[in-house]
Each structure stands twice: as C-alpha cells, then as structure tokens.
Amino acid sequence: MPVIKVRSSLREYEVHLGTVHDFLRHLASLEHKLFVVDQNVWRCHADGILSALPRSETITFPALEERKTLEGVQEIYEHLLERSAKRNLTLITVGGGILQDVTGFAASTLYRGINWVFIPTTLLAQADSCIGSKTSLNYGRYKNLIGSFYPPSTIWIDPSFLRTLHKLDFYSGLGEVVKLHIMAGEEKTRQYLGSYDSICALDMSTLQRTIRTSLEIKIDYISDDEFDLGRRNMLNYGHCIGHALESVSDFRIPHGQAVVAGMVLANDIAQRRGILSEEKRRFIETRLLLPSLKVKAKPSDLDAMDIIDAISKDKKRIGSGLVLVMLTEAGEMVRANDVEAQEVRAALEEVANLLCEGSRF
Ligand SMILES: NC(=O)c1ccc[n+]([C@@H]2O[C@H](COP(=O)([O-])OP(=O)(O)OC[C@H]3O[C@@H](n4cnc5c(N)ncnc54)[C@H](O)[C@@H]3O)[C@@H](O)[C@H]2O)c1
Ligand SMILES: [Zn+2]
Structure with a gap:
C-alpha cells in the first residue's frame, strides 16, 4: 500500500492510500479517543466503511461554514474533555x-496539541488540503481569519468515500x-488528460494514482516553505481572483x-502581459479548465468593481498593486505584485461569456 512521508517542522507525518478498514479497527481499539465524523459521511457510511467505530466514542458534526468557528471548536473541546481529561487523547x-479545519484547530490548541488522525472524505481534502498543516476558522464575516499550523500525525486516504460525494463537491x-x-508541467498535464474520463467515472485505481500525484506535486511546493513565505505562495494560482469570485457570488x-x-482569468492576464502564448492559453482553457467548470457564473458574480474590491481586501495582499500568480510559457509560476485593476477588468470582459456558459453535469 503506498505511503507518502511529509516533512514538517513539528513532526514528520505519513499519508497512506488504500482501504481504511483495518486502520479503523486499530483506531477503534485505542484507549482514549474520539471520532468526529461529518454528518453526511456518517449518514452514508455508518453501516459500511465506518461500521467499526464505537458509537459511544463517535460524535457527528455538520460541514457548515457557520460552524467553522471558535464556538464549533469549543464544542469539540467539551466532547474531548468528557471522554478524558488527559493529554494522551487521540482525535480522529x-x-x-x-x-479538517475545525477539528484540526481543536487538536492543535487543546493541551497545546493532542494526537490527531485525519481521514479525508472529499476529493479536495484527499488531493490537496489534507497536507500542508494549515487549519483555519471563520471569524464574523471573515473567512479563514484565525488559524494554526498543525499537521495530523497520520492521514489515511480511501478514495471509496468519494462514491457518495455530491457531484458539485467532486x-x-x-x-x-x-x-x-498544470503547475507540474506538460508530462503531468498529459497524464491528467489521459486519465480524465476514468477520474470522472470514479475508477478507484485511477483516483488513487491521481490523488497521489496531486499530493506529491503539492509537497514539492511546500517542503521548503511550510509557513508560506515564498514558493508555497505559487499554490495560489487561480486563488487570487478565485477567492474574490467566491465572496462576490456569496459562496x-x-x-x-x-x-x-480564477486560472482562466489569470491566464488571460498572463497572455496580455506577453508571458503566455495564445496557443498554450487556449489549450489549457479548452482541454483542462473548462471541462471541469460545472458552475455557471451569473453576470453579477463577475462585476469588475466588486471583484477588484474583493481582491484588494484579500489578506494576502502586500504593496499597492494587485497580487496575481501566473503561469508562464516555460511552465514556470510567477507572482506579480503590480497588477492593475484595468487588467482584471479587461480579463473579466474577455472571458465573461465562457464563465457564464459553464458546462453542466
Ligand atoms: N486547511 C486547509 O489547508 C484548507 C485548504 C483548502 C480548503 N479548506 C477549507 O475546506 C473547506 C471546504 O472543504 P471541502 O471542499 O472538502 O468540503 P466540505 O468539508 O465543505 O464538504 C462538502 C460537502 O460534502 C459532504 N461530504 C463530505 N464527504 C462526503 C462523502 N464522502 N460523501 C458524501 N458527502 C460528503 C459534506 O457534508 C458537505 O456537505 C472550506 O471551509 C475551505 O476553507 C481548508
Ligand atoms: Zn484552494
């Protein structure tokens, strides 16, 4: 069974890929533990993959942004302290x-850190967010404002959870x-294209291989920059304008x-700046990006004033221009701090039709 080791300043941790059945039985035999399970995951899998979980040491928690808060964390503390007031607790x-965010924050702060095991059940968590050590909470109207760096001790990825995931979340x-x-270059891009149909058809071995490759690419970007001061920033490709779109569309x-x-828009700006050819931009747009864009934007989501305003408020902004990570013709990632509002406006005008068309399931 494949195991990936991830280095981190706090500890080295392991990511296992494969069926989680035996690992769950092992966790169920630990003395001081609490399983916190997403309510929908519990509904779908309580009698299947999760049948080994002891009911008295399992609680469910709803996956709602409104509960990704300090109050949500306090609820988790209460449940943990009810079970054991000792440091030797394991939170699963x-x-x-x-x-991941709400329980990871609880695990990182209770007794200044208890043992934490993470079994991700969405594609986003399996292929991306499970590694990288970040935990984030919402505060008032600010998303992901509070947080900590705290990796789980073990991550176990079983792609069979993805069978019950809603298409939109997939x-x-x-x-x-x-x-x-795309960030990993042409060979990995070709590999992804070749696997696309099998990924969407939920072929388990293809999913496992694709998740593994995604994590390895991410590790390459975070291994020397765990605290997000340099190279790790490049993972914000698509995120600079993407975050703005999320908030303007009210999520x-x-x-x-x-x-x-966000990547479609960043590529348009990169082409205007002459660092990405039209040919490469079109290839990425039509073959890689648009096929997986299933949500149609409304014209109001793409209002240039609102988008520029939201980018300007983004907490990652430094300096006077807008910050944007772009892909270059040579396949490198660059970060510009001097993007002007006019460039974003022009890109929005250029691709608005494409984003509003979207492609449904
Ligand atoms: N900490 C990080 O590094 C990091 C990185 C990226 C995103 N995030 C955060 O992650 C959150 C989004 O996470 P997400 O996309 O994984 O989705 P999610 O946790 O919001 O879950 C999406 C939906 O899928 C359901 N669900 C989960 N697994 C399922 C399964 N196997 N079968 C059926 N339903 C299932 C959930 O109940 C929920 O309704 C955001 O709050 C974002 O800020 C954190
Ligand atoms: Zn992201």
Whole structure:
C-alpha cells in the first residue's frame, strides 16, 4: 500500500492510500479517543466503511461554514474533555475540509496539541488540503481569519468515500487537482488528460494514482516553505481572483470551481502581459479548465468593481498593486505584485461569456 512521508517542522507525518478498514479497527481499539465524523459521511457510511467505530466514542458534526468557528471548536473541546481529561487523547476526524479545519484547530490548541488522525472524505481534502498543516476558522464575516499550523500525525486516504460525494463537491475538488497538474508541467498535464474520463467515472485505481500525484506535486511546493513565505505562495494560482469570485457570488461558487475560473482569468492576464502564448492559453482553457467548470457564473458574480474590491481586501495582499500568480510559457509560476485593476477588468470582459456558459453535469 503506498505511503507518502511529509516533512514538517513539528513532526514528520505519513499519508497512506488504500482501504481504511483495518486502520479503523486499530483506531477503534485505542484507549482514549474520539471520532468526529461529518454528518453526511456518517449518514452514508455508518453501516459500511465506518461500521467499526464505537458509537459511544463517535460524535457527528455538520460541514457548515457557520460552524467553522471558535464556538464549533469549543464544542469539540467539551466532547474531548468528557471522554478524558488527559493529554494522551487521540482525535480522529472523518470528513472534508470543514471538519479538517475545525477539528484540526481543536487538536492543535487543546493541551497545546493532542494526537490527531485525519481521514479525508472529499476529493479536495484527499488531493490537496489534507497536507500542508494549515487549519483555519471563520471569524464574523471573515473567512479563514484565525488559524494554526498543525499537521495530523497520520492521514489515511480511501478514495471509496468519494462514491457518495455530491457531484458539485467532486468537481470543486477536481479544480485543485487540475491546478496542481498544470503547475507540474506538460508530462503531468498529459497524464491528467489521459486519465480524465476514468477520474470522472470514479475508477478507484485511477483516483488513487491521481490523488497521489496531486499530493506529491503539492509537497514539492511546500517542503521548503511550510509557513508560506515564498514558493508555497505559487499554490495560489487561480486563488487570487478565485477567492474574490467566491465572496462576490456569496459562496454559491464553491472554492475549487472559483479556482478554475480564477486560472482562466489569470491566464488571460498572463497572455496580455506577453508571458503566455495564445496557443498554450487556449489549450489549457479548452482541454483542462473548462471541462471541469460545472458552475455557471451569473453576470453579477463577475462585476469588475466588486471583484477588484474583493481582491484588494484579500489578506494576502502586500504593496499597492494587485497580487496575481501566473503561469508562464516555460511552465514556470510567477507572482506579480503590480497588477492593475484595468487588467482584471479587461480579463473579466474577455472571458465573461465562457464563465457564464459553464458546462453542466
Ligand atoms: N486547511 C486547509 O489547508 C484548507 C485548504 C483548502 C480548503 N479548506 C477549507 O475546506 C473547506 C471546504 O472543504 P471541502 O471542499 O472538502 O468540503 P466540505 O468539508 O465543505 O464538504 C462538502 C460537502 O460534502 C459532504 N461530504 C463530505 N464527504 C462526503 C462523502 N464522502 N460523501 C458524501 N458527502 C460528503 C459534506 O457534508 C458537505 O456537505 C472550506 O471551509 C475551505 O476553507 C481548508
Ligand atoms: Zn484552494
């Protein structure tokens, strides 16, 4: 069974890929533990993959952004302290990025850090967010404002959870997968294209291989920059404008889908700046990005004033221009700090039709 080791300043941790059945039985035999399971995952898998979980040491938690808060964390503390007031507790999370964030923050702060195991169940969490050590909470109207760096001790990825994932959540995760493959260059891009139909048909071995490749690409970007001070920033490809689209659409456009649209826009700006050819930009757009863009944007989601305003407010912004990560003709990633509002406006005008068309399931 494939195992990936990830280095981190806190500890080295392992990512296992394959059936989680035996590992769950092992976790169920631990003395002091609590399983926190996404409510929908529990509904779909309580009598199947998760049947080994002891009911008295399992709680469910809803995957709602409104619960990814300090209050949500306090709820988790209460449940943990009810079970054992000792440091030797293991918290086991089964769910997607929301459960990862709220429980990861709880695990990182209770007793300044308890043992934490993560079993991701969405494509986004399996192929992207499970590694990288970040936990984030929403605060008031600010998304992901509070957080910590804390990796799980073990991550176990079983792609069979993905069979019950809603299509929209699947394609949101696919947005991050395609981003990572584009960032890794032509060979990985070709590999992704060749696997695309099998990925969408949920072929388990293809999914496992694609998730593994995605994680390896991400590790390459974070291994020397865990705290996001340099190279790791490049993973924000598609995110600079993507985050703005998420908030302007009131989060109707899910994260990974907004990232796909963000890459389309970033590529348009890169072409205008003469660092990406029209040919390469068109190839990426028509073969890689648009096929996985399933959410249609409304014209109001693409209002240039609102988008530029939202980019300007983004917490990652430094300096006076807008910050944008772009792909170059040579396949390298560059980060510009001097993008002008006019460039974003022109890109929005150019691709608005494409983004509003979208392609449904
Ligand atoms: N910490 C990080 O590094 C990081 C990185 C990226 C995103 N995030 C956060 O992750 C969150 C998004 O996470 P996500 O896209 O994984 O989705 P999610 O956790 O919001 O889950 C999406 C939906 O799928 C359901 N679900 C989860 N697994 C399922 C399964 N196997 N079968 C059926 N339903 C299932 C959930 O109940 C929910 O309704 C956001 O809050 C985002 O900010 C965190
Ligand atoms: Zn992302």
